Amino acid sequence: MxxxxxxxxxxxxxxxxxxxxxxxxxxxxxxxxxxxxxxxxxxxxxxxxxxxxxxxxxxxxxxxxxxxxxxxxxxxxxxxxxxxxxxxxxxxxxxxxxxxxxxxxxxxxxxxxxxxxxxxxxxxxxxxxxxxxxxxxxxxxxxxxxxxxxxxxxxxxxxxxxxxxxxxxxxxxxxxxxxxxxxxxxxxxxxxxxxxxxxxxxxxxxxxxxxxxxxxxxxxxxxxxxxxxxxxxxxxxxxxxxxxxxxxxxxxxxxxxxxxxxGRAIPVNKSVIGEEIFCHESGIHADGVLKDPKNYEPYAPEWVGAQRQIVIGKHSGRRALRYKLESLGLTAGFEIGELLDRVRALATAKKSVLSDLDLIHLGRP
Ligand SMILES: [Zn+2]
Missing domain, CATH: 3.20.20.70 (Aldolase class I)
Known part of the structure; x- marks a missing residue:
């Protein structure tokens, strides 16, 4: 031991x-x-x-x-x-x-x-x-x-x-x-x-x-x-x-x-304790994690008291976007490919991921 x-x-x-x-x-x-x-x-x-x-x-x-x-x-x-x-x-x-x-x-x-x-x-x-x-x-x-x-x-x-x-x-x-x-x-x-x-x-x-x-x-x-x-x-x-x-x-x-x-900040990507180490944005990774977290996570976030997050940004794909919209209660009235174009444009302009409010605004019919 x-x-x-x-x-x-x-x-x-x-x-x-x-x-x-x-x-x-x-x-x-x-x-x-x-x-x-x-x-x-x-x-x-x-x-x-x-x-x-x-x-x-x-x-x-x-x-x-x-x-x-x-x-x-x-x-x-x-x-x-x-x-x-x-x-x-x-x-x-x-x-x-x-x-x-x-x-x-x-x-x-x-x-x-x-x-x-x-x-x-x-x-x-x-x-x-x-x-x-x-x-x-x-x-x-x-x-x-x-x-x-x-x-x-x-x-x-x-x-x-x-x-x-x-x-x-x-x-x-x-x-x-x-x-x-x-x-x-x-x-x-x-x-x-x-x-x-x-x-x-x-x-x-x-x-x-x-x-x-x-x-x-x-x-x-x-x-x-x-x-x-x-x-x-x-x-x-x-x-x-x-x-x-x-x-x-x-x-x-x-x-x-x-x-x-x-009085020290913790970098968001700091091993084990960083705020964003279980945060997935890119289409390939988010899709993989939604299918099975083991695809792209070395261990479960719970091991270190963290939570998984799927965020929507410039690199997001359809599956993650649909998942996120559904989790916000937005299930109809949009065409996913067209919406993804607008998501990417906004994320590029903002140089950040989109907030839930951004998505609600974009996803509204
Ligand atoms: Zn020492």
């Missing part, structure tokens, strides 16, 4: 310009839980009182999902997390030379020592701990293995490998991670960014490489081009991996709620 760790409330909120209120965070957490994600990364307690309070409230909800508090690998941050009552803590350190030297000014030995210090500090706190390896994809594979195996030996139950800059492609991901993941006893978690538009595909590739947990955010929110979108990943689990368990019917509602809270 592949698990989902959703980090909309942490990585997603790091999107420039995105900020959720505590109430919105609580509601997003409840909706994620209802959808059936396994972990909800709720935020960074060290960021301050307001953030810590939001995490405290989410922890207190008693959700089915595990609520994760995110930390830099620093004892003060971990103390702030423990104070929220969180029972699952994640701590992160960079593992590439680029970030170890270029960001921290440390060496690899210091990274291992700090990881050890943090894990020993948490050893008797009765919390579940996971360890993150920031910028894994630019790290030396041998060091990455040392880092992961030390975390494992010191009690971490999951190791998060981060494609922090979204550099990997699905094939490269399998080549790079498979030998590493095979050597681990803990769960391996993939955190993919979407800089080349491959985050969702990289999640699927990660499953092939032996990972058990995929990180997501709703709408793919997150730094730069964002993370693997929850909606796409959930559908990949359902459709491509035949995995039951997630209530994908709630995806569209969840996406709308988060879009509103984040």
């Amino acid at each position: 592949i698990e989902i760790l959703d980090t909309t409330l942490r990585d997603g909120e790091q999107t420039p310009g995105v900020s959720f209120t505590t109430q919105e965070k609580v509601e997003i957490a409840q909706r994620l839980d209802a959808l059936g994600v396994n972990y909800i990364e709720a935020g960074v307690p060290a960021m301050g009182k307001v953030e810590a309070q939001a995490i405290r409230e989410i922890v207190a909800l008693g959700l089915k999902a595990k609520v994760v508090a995110w930390n830099r690998a620093a004892l003060g941050d971990l103390e702030a997390s423990l104070a929220t009552g969180a029972k699952v803590l994640h701590l992160s350190l960079p593992v590439s030379d680029q970030l170890i030297e270029g960001k921290l000014g440390w060496n690899k030995g210091e990274v291992l020592a700090q990881q050890r210090r943090c894990l020993e500090f948490l050893a008797y706190e009765g919390v579940e701990v996971s360890v993150g390896a920031e910028d894994s994809t630019r790290a030396n594979p041998e060091f990455l293995l040392d880092y992961a195996q030390q975390a494992e030996a010191l009690g971490a139950v999951r190791v998060r490998f981060c494609d922090t800059l979204g550099l990997l492609d699905p094939f490269g991901l399998v080549d790079f991670f498979q030998p590493l993941v095979q050597k681990l006893k803990t769960k391996a978690e993939i955190h993919s960014h979407n800089d080349f538009g491959m985050a969702t595909a990289n999640g699927l590739a990660a499953v092939r490489a032996g990972f058990q947990v995929i990180d997501t955010t709703v709408l793919g929110l997150g730094e730069r081009a964002g993370n693997a979108p929850l909606e796409e990943t959930a559908m990949v689990l359902r459709y491509h991996l035949h995995q039951e368990g997630l209530k994908t019917e709630g995806l569209k509602d969840l996406a709308r709620f988060v879009a509103l809270a984040a």
